[in-house]
Amino acid sequence: MTTEDRQMNTQIEETKAAKARKPFPGWLYGVLFVLFDAIGVAALEWGVTLSSRVELSSPAVGWGFVSKMWTDLNFVAVLNLLLCGIVYLVVLMISNRFWVATPIYLALTLIAAVVERFKVSIRYEAVLPADLTFLKTDAGNLMSFMPAGAQWIILWVFVIFMLFVALCVFLNRIDGRHGLMLRGTDQQSHLLSAVTRLLLVLVPGLFLALYAAQAGTVDSWANKFSSAMGDTPSMWDSVYDAQRNGPLVSFIRQLNPKVMEKPDNYSEETMKEIAERYEQAAESINTERDANLNDSTVIYVLSESFSDPSRVPGLKTNKDSMPNIRSIKENTTSGLMLSSGYGGGTANLEYMGLTGLSMANFDSSLTSPYQQLVPGQHWAPTINRMWGDAENSIGLHPYESSMYSRATNYKKFGFSHFYTLTGSDVISHQDKLGTSPYVSDEAAYKSTLEQVRYTNDNQFIQLITMQNHMPYHNWYEGNDFTVESTTNQSLSNSERESIETYQKGVSYTDQATADFLEQLDEVDKPITVVFYGDHLPGIYTSASQDLNNSLALHLTDYFIWSNKASSCQGKKIDSADYSSPNFFVAQTAEHMNAKVSPYLAFLTLMHQKIAAMEPPVVNKIQGWDRIPEGQSVYLDSSGNPLSASDFDSETKQLLADYKLIQYDITTGKNYLKSTSFMNLPTK
Known part of the structure; x- marks a missing residue:
């Protein structure tokens, strides 16, 4: 048998093996989506769960962040899952590949978690919207905010992330669908797939944008929604607030507070x-x-x-x-x-x-x-x-x-x-x-x-x-x-x-x-x-x-x-x-x-x-x-x-x-x- 024949047989066998792999069912993608969404929320919560130095109260962190759903009927953890899930969904629809979007989403949450942990460790303060201005004006001094032992935290997080990447590569390999979310077999179905993806980017993205714009405004729909889900602002201590309500909810709430009505004759x-x-x-x-x-x-x-x-x-x-x-x-x-x-x-x-x-x-x-x-x-x-x-x-x-x-x-x-x-x-x-x-x-x-x-x-x-x-x-x-x-x-x-x-x-x-x-x-x-x-x-x-x-x-x-x-x-x-x-x-x-x-x-x-x-x-x-x-x-x-x-x-x-x-x-x-x-x- 010639070399060409052997290569052809190998390709035929790989093609048969690929066809033999069954695509993951839709329900399994749903389960995995919720699982990875929860991992992202947990990573963000880890970023602010250094032991609180405040003696005034005991933050409900760690397992308490979840368990208070049935102990206090407080569903702020679900609110964080929803908001993080929207970010995850947008990335997923843009890439149209589950096994590409998942590592990107986890990378975003892990980076945010590490930044939170470093800031809490150095200044006992959660990341605030004002820090975005710092990135513009003083980004060159970011290394000065690294706490002692930061390299080991970065190393461990990198190792954990690479394990997730390896897992995603493996699951992509055994998934006959290779994580492809929406696809078409002809021109009409391709168009329908593209429109669906666009809607699944715009609608959740618009919801998140409107929520962020109004979450800090008392009596707005977003503020009422947050309160109904269990958001309890604790703004005397930004770390406690992030621990208690989730870093993302705490951060978004402060993005766009309404300061004052502009006087009509202001000039x-x-x-x-x-x-x-x-x-x-x-x-x-x-x-x-x-x-x-x-x-x-x-x-x-x-x-x-x-x-x-x-x-x-x-x-x-x-x-x-x-x-x-x-x-x-x-x-x-x-x-x-x-x-x-x-x-x-x-x-x-x-x-x-x-x-x-x-x-x-x-x-x-x-x-x-x-x-x-x-x-x-x-x-x-x-x-x-x-x-x-x-x-x-x-x-x-x-x-x-x-x-x-x-x-x-x-x-x-x-x-x-x-x-x-x-x-x-x-x-x-x-x-x-x-x-x-x-x-x-x-x-x-x-x-x-x-x-x-x-x-x-x-x-x-x-x-x-x-x-x-x-x-x-x-x-x-x-x-x-x-x-x-x-x-x-x-x-x-x-x-x-x-x-x-x-x-x-x-x-x-x-x-x-x-x-x-x-x-x-x-x-x-x-x-x-x-x-x-x-x-x-x-x-x-x-x-x-x-x-x-x-x-x-x-x-x-x-x-x-x-x-x-x-x-x-x-x-x-x-x-x-x-x-x-x-x-x-x-x-x-x-x-x-x-x-x-x-x-x-x-x-x-x-x-x-x-x-x-x-x-x-x-x-x-x-x-x-x-x-x-x-x-x-x-x-x-x-x-x-x-x-x-x-x-x-x-x-x-x-x-x-x-x-x-x-x-x-x-x-x-x-x-x-x-x-x-x-x-x-x-x-």
Whole structure:
């Protein structure tokens, strides 16, 4: 037999063998599709399942991500399967080959999973939409984000991927159909196959695009669909959010949040008119003032969950938890602050204090500016910038630097250092009280004092404490605080324990704050402190059941105090009884008799008309779905609610200007940036 004959026989045998291979049935492709889809979702979940460093809760990760379907009737895992499945289906229809599309889909999910794991490992932060901008502007530095041992993770993932590729090659070989999805035997069936494939790309692709465009908009069909499937936004911690809801759902939800409605008259001309209007207002105000804001050190103290327990309706405490702060408030500018949160939402109050912007002006879809807005902003004119160079802006927070993406945002805000428990800038004092897991306020104040004494230059310092954060589990030995109900409903044991533990924590804060101010009095440079509680703790179960208590459960304590080296110690300003954090910087300037920029002039006039403003409030612990219905809360200088329909023309004009200013800064074209709107007077 010649060589040609042998080759011909071999080809004939291979042809017969190929014909003998049976094509995989359609149902088997369906099963394999779901299997590989699930493997992709599992890979993404693996990317964020490093052990959580957050002590506030235990993420439902790993098997719990799936098991909560029958334990909690939460089907967010199915939602992730659906969204990943759409990507898989589109790749499948484009290639028309199952055994080609599958490795491509798995490659995409494995690469995304590795990137997630690296970012979580280095910064304890999930991949965010803002990271896409980083790929454009700083892609050359990607290698600097590789954690130790990254090469071994990459190697193992590569080996696993190659095993999948080998499996697909093998299955393709034994599949008589070779993974061909849609095919025709004549011209008409070829055309029908092409149209079907096109529809299976366009229809699911359009669904995914529309879902991504609206998933972050409260009350949209996509948002309702996500909620119905079990998506529970947990945006204080991007890793926990990704673990709890799936990285893809968490990522998509933040792609396109609705920030604000564009005002009808928004234009460059309108914004120049506003800048000129409040430049004139600033000139008028400044004729009465002789100090400069940045000639003093200003310290903002956001005291976690600080409020007066004795002011909660239906409760009676055995003694005062805050006698020192009560005395301080009586002798300086002080009052009650209207909070947008109850039991949570710290970063939103913090954001308002640092920017002078109000959550009441944002669309209800914008639940967390720190995650949904700030990372993509081109211009972030925070108040600390009035102190000049970044070295004059210092942030301190005795907890995770990644919470609310603070590490990234504080850098964008122009802070030179942000001292926390993690990262490159580690806070110096980390002592705790009793069995509490949180750093004490006394320790936080010691770290702040070190920054004050470090330089004779004037600074802006932002301190966010953690001592009084939930939960509260009988942390303090010898606690002699007690509480009882004044209603016909007695307190449960857990509620009583939480409140009494919290009372003791407030008393520790009270003493530590008094000591802190006493030490600042000894510093030979002018210092002003803005102290405020961000929200009440979410422990008042009985009081929160009465809707009439909504306002009372959203009022915390604040004061503005200056040391002996200042010329304004003991000063009290008018209309201070009620405020909200967006007005603090304007009140601080008034307290110090300091000259203002056009922006601070606007906030001064706004505060004269509306003492405090926040989005609608409810008696439940702050979640991350804002209330779409209801009027924002406006209070007058006596704390009485105001109706927007009753505002006079000047108040309506100020509110309209506020929305224009906020829109321009956050999501507009930044027309104000080229004006002197944010600039303090130089003389």
